[in-house]
Amino acid sequence: MANKQPARSVKEIEADIAATRSRLARTVDELTYRVSPDTIKANAIASMKAKVNDTALDADGNPRYDRLATALGGVAAVALTLGGLRRVFNRS
Numbered sequence: 001m002a003n004k005q006p007a008r009s010v011k012e013i014e015a016d017i018a019a020t021r022s023r024l025a026r027t028v029d030e031l032t033y034r035v036s037p038d039t040i041k042a043n044a045i046a047s048m049k050a051k052v053n054d055t056a057l058d059a060d061g062n063p064r065y066d067r068l069a070t071a072l073g074g075v076a077a078v079a080l081t082l083g084g085l086r087r088v089f090n091r092s
Contacts, residue, residue, distance in 0.1 A: 033039055058064050 055067060056064055
């Protein structure tokens, strides 16, 4: 099986190399942007804000008091448990 592709000129090969080099440079720039600490931090903050807004706010942007009350109840339960444990273990 012989290679049936037509022979390319030097200019065509150089153009292909330049195009490939350009694509690789853009890819490296994109990867550098994606792994930069500022970008990672901004993405994490945006993700957390979206999760909080989805959990604590309804579709109209009003607070969901049932979920807020559940969260505050959980915090109070943890505080009471830790306070009780502290009291039990610090009796001397």
